[in-house]
Amino acid sequence: MTEKHHAAHHGKKKVAGDKEWEPKIVGFLCNWCSYAGADLCGVSRFQYPTNIRLVRVMCSTRVSPHLVLDVFGAGADGILIGGCHLNDCHYMTGNFHTEKRVNLMERLLRVAGIDEARLRLEWVSASEGEKFSKVVKEFTEEMQKLGPSKVCTDDMVKAKVAAADDASETFRLKALVGKEFNLLTKGNAYGDKLDPEKLTGIIDAATEDEFERALILELARIRPMSVKQLGKVMDIPTDRILRHIVLLRQNSEIAMDHPEGFTPVYKTITIGGEQ
Amino acid sequence: MPENTSTEKEKPRIGVFICHCGSNIGGFVDVKAVTEYASTLPDVAYATDNLYTCAEDGLNNIKETIKEHNLDRIIVASCTPRTHAPLFQRTCEAAGVNKYMFTFVNLREHCSWVHMKEKEKATQKAKDLVRMGVARARFLEPQEETRVDVTPTALVVGGGVSGMTAALSLANMGFPVHLVEKDKELGGFVRSLHALMMTTKSANETIRPLIDKVNAHKNITQHLSSHVASVEGFIGNYDVSIGGDGAEPKEVKVGTIIVATGAVPLVPDGLFGYKEHPGIITSSEFEELCNKKELPRLKSVAFIQCAGARGQKVSYCSRICCNVAIKSAIHIAENRDNILGVTEEKAAEAGEAVEEPAAEKKAEEEGSERRRRRRGRGRQAEDGAGEEGAAPSSGVEVTVFNRDVMAYGVENELEFNKAREKRVKFVRYGPDNLPKVSVKDGKLEVGYFHETLKMERTMPVDMVILSTPLVAQPDAATLSQLLKVPLGQDGFFQEAHVKLRPVDFATDGVYVCGACRGPADIAESVSQAAGAASRASIPLANGFVQAEALTSVVDETKCTGCGTCVEVCPYSALRKNxxxxxxxxxxxxxxxxxxxxxxxxxxxTMTHYTDQQLLAEAKAALEEV
Structure with a gap:
């Protein structure tokens, strides 16, 4: 189920209708460096492919995993995040947090089965107009090669991206990634700086956990499922699923829908009739 | 909420103004087609195109149309918000539409100018961009800017030439100023210097009047042997604690802050044999020796420029060192103020005749005249090293080893010419062929690669003066954290905009001037200080500041008080209640x-950049049309 395998079928081919498929790319650019760099690129008349659509934010640090994963969920083939070079951030430390957030986004894309190459973080200064055009050219070519995102054609991928989005919004991941930069540079409440490898390990494990739980909720929202069925669809051991289910039941996020023989079938609890 | 904006229940009425920008957009995008498409989009009540939207008639057209069609949100699709958003926002406000109900769509820098050869695709992209703008505009909300009172007092950190000038400017405008200096007296780096360029007065004489004025000014409170210990607050309302040597910290309230902490010369440890021989010194140590009148008798002096700069210890060019070397070289060559410390008595004792200055000058003039005639060209004096034998019989032989001479500006260029007339030799070296300073039998010599002759040469010298760059103050990082203002990669304070806002910080209420922003000479520091003082006086004189309504808003019902936001905010703009x-x-x-x-x-939630607004804008890009 790799994307490359998929690309072999769809890349550069005509898709539904007579229009030749073109990648759709969204760029989130910070106001002070990258947006200005894109402006200079225009002023200098450096040409690049027309696929990218740019959205201005004040700082790249504003680009939360939710923004990116939701836009991927809506069918974007590629997303570019542009910020100031490290140590040149208009808001001093904003882009250091961006880096950490992008790490999380990449982790989540990985588990959701989306090629990480579809997300690109670039530092483009206000004076790097030419660099901006190069980045967009390269990125567009790369997306051409990767082919269309499977979000719109594969329900499982769609569910996984939605789960990744939900996971990114959990308290645990947001708090961990939000504090990551300060934990590594300033230290924790006791002034101890954390070992980067150890912290990465903690975040990796948390990402996997939260993603799996979010995916269980996503799948059991679509139709009630047993532990065994979930294990099969998600391709992970049933004891892991069971552990997640126990926790989700404690949090009143999932409940037994009905038994099938002796096997309980679970359904996600939705609030306010949300489907 | 201002009366002029719609209530939530009302359907948005969006006006879209698409600009041809002459042919800048119109030449590469089918503007008529984009306008027609815009009028079909949801909630768009009116769409039109203008040749120049930013021209008088374009702006009037916006104002009239707002009234005529009862529009509550405006989209201008033209150039970049970075230059033109304020203009259109003012136009909206003049017609009674809140400036936060305005959306900018960039069709020029991000579309027509970068897709000049694909009109069809560029037109499609322009339509998409307008659709994105409309999607965003539908979720906009009017915002009110907060007004904050300003304490009409300023703080200036640093009592050097920049700090004193800034403090004096503000004090003369009538504002009380707290001037913090870490040394026990005012004057800064210049106080340690001996002589300055283009003036016969000593460095101390030159800055004396400035110090006297600061000392005498009733609006200036000096805090000597002190430092800024803590800073709380924001523009208009800073609570600053000033710590002194062992003294109780003093608490002051100020409205604006100017950073003028200067710079220090690099110590070239490990470079060019520094410290290996008493004759190898830095240019600032040379000044000290001159001040103390301890300079030994010299026959031959070598300056080495860019010692530690431009790729050695620091990456940048320190700008001022060439001029410093030129100044010192002239002084040595002229023996001005008897810089070499040889008094007539001493000379008589040693049985040496002191040259009559007039005669020396005459000889110099003749010498240079001869040389000019011989060469018939100006700047090629760099080749002078090949003519060691041509050194004047009197005076001292001065050689400036340089990568290139940075004598920028009219005055400095004249001084450079003057140095050459004084027969100071300028010898170039390449970054891969640094001059080598060595000690042979207790005597100094400089080995170098002669770029013209393409051969290695050696030159015996009495003294090597290393022109080291100015580097950031070692405690700049501490101050930068206290004030929440950034340092650049070289450790100097970083201004808000390299061209347009050279003395502002991105943080409102804090300003910068002088060498703490990067190497600067006295004249430059004084102009920057005057500029910074003028900028810092604006909020003080107004008595209030208007804060842009781009802020975060906390939903008290959702907040659990985990404090993560307080930790990550670079401006301490969040606190726990x-x-x-x-x-x-x-x-x-x-x-x-x-x-x-x-x-x-x-x-x-971030006002004006909510998830809802950003997602609507981004997802609109993906719609199939």
Whole structure:
């Protein structure tokens, strides 16, 4: 189920209708460096492919995993995040947090089965107009090669991206990634700086956990499922699923829908009739 | 909420103005087609195209149309918001539409100018961009800017030439100024210098009047042997604690802050044999020797430029060192103020005749005249090294080893010419062929590669003066953290905009001038200081500041008081209130959105850049049309 395998079928081919498929790319650019760099690129008349659509934010640090994963969920083939070079951030430390957030986004894309190459973080200064055009050219070519995102054609991928989005919004991941930069540079409440490898390990494990739980909720929202069925669809051991289910039941996020023989079938609890 | 904006229940009425920008957009995008498409989009009540939207008639057209069609949100699709948003926002406000109900769509820099050869695709992209703008505009909300009172007092950090000039300018405008200096007297780096360029007065004589004026000014409170210990607050309302040597910290309230902490010369440890021989010194040590009248008798002096700069210890060119070397070289060559410390008595004792200055000057003039005639060209004096035998019989032989001479500006170029007339030799070296300073039998010599002759040469010298760059103050990082202002990669303070805002910081209320922003000479420091003082006086004179309504807002019902936002905010614009819930200090918030993206409970919204607005805009890009 790799994307490359998929690309072999769809890349550069005509898709539904007579229009030749073109990648759709969204760029989130910070106001002070990258947006200005894109402006200079225009002023200098450096040409690049027309696929990218740019959205201005004040700082790249504003680009939360939710923004990116939701836009991927809506069918974007590629997303570019542009910020100031490290140590040149208009808001001093904003882009250091961006880096950490992008790490999380990449982790989540990985588990959701989306090629990480579809997300690109670039530092483009206000004076790097030419660099901006190069980045967009390269990125567009790369997306051409990767082919269309499977979000719109594969329900499982769609569910996984939605789960990744939900996971990114959990308290645990947001708090961990939000504090990551300060934990590594300033230290924790006791002034101890954390070992980067150890912290990465903690975040990796948390990402996997939260993603799996979010995916269980996503799948059991679509139709009630047993532990065994979930294990099969998600391709992970049933004891892991069971552990997640126990926790989700404690949090009143999932409940037994009905038994099938002796096997309980679970359904996600939705609030306010949300489907 | 201002009366002139619609209530939530009313359907938005969006006006779209698409600009041809002459042929800048119109030449590469089918503007008529884009306008026609815009009028079909949801909630668009009116769409039109203008040749120049930013021209008088374009702006009037917006104002009239707002009234005529009862528009409550405006989209201009033209150039870049970075230059033109304020203009259109003012136009909207003049017609009674809140400036936060305005959306900019960039069709020029981000479309027509970068897709000049694909009109069809560029037109499609322009339609998409307008659709994105409309999607965003539908979710906009009017915002009110907060007004904050300003304490009409300033703080100037650093009592050198820049700091004194800034303090004096503000004091003369009538504002009380607190001037903090870490040394026990005013004057800064210049005080340690001996002579300055283009003036026969000593460095101390030159800055004396400035120090006297500061000392005498009733509006200036000096805090000597002191430092800034802590800073709390935001523009208009800073609580600053000034610590002194062993003294109780003094608390002062100020409205604006000027950073003028200067720079220090690099210590070239490990470079060019520094410290290996008493004759190898830095240019600042040379000044000290001159001041103390301890300079030994010299026959031959070598300056080595860029010692530690431009790729050695620091990456940048320190700009001022060439001029410093030129100044010192002239002084040595002229023996001005008897810089070499040889008094007539001493000379008589040693049985040496002191040259009559007039005769020396005459000889110099003749010498240079001869040389000019011989060469018939100007700057090629760099080749002078090949003519060691041609050194004047009197005076001292001065050689300036340089990568290139940075004598920028009219005056400095004249001084450079003057140095050459004084027969100072300028010898070039390449970055891969640094001059080598060695000691042979207790005597100094400089080995170098002669670029013209393409051969290695050696030159015996009495003294090697290393022109080291100015580097950032070692405690700049501490101050930068206290004030929440950035340092650049070289450790100097970084201004808000390299061209347009050279003395502002991105943080409102804090300003910068002088060598703490990068190497600067006295004249430059004085102009920057005057500029910074003028900028810092604006909020003081107004008595209030208007804070942009791009801030974070905390939903108290969602906030659990985890404090992550307080940790990540680079401006301390968030704090926990008495109930342990986060609250935003709107005047301190710069709207970066870090807290919003971080908040684990999703309790923080960024006004004007909400998730809803950004997602609507981004997802609109993906729609199939």
């Amino acid at each position: 008495d109930e342990g819930i986060s609250e935003v200090i709107a005047a301190a918030c710069k709207g970066c959105g870090c807290c919003g993206a971080t908040c684990p409970e999703g309790a923080i």
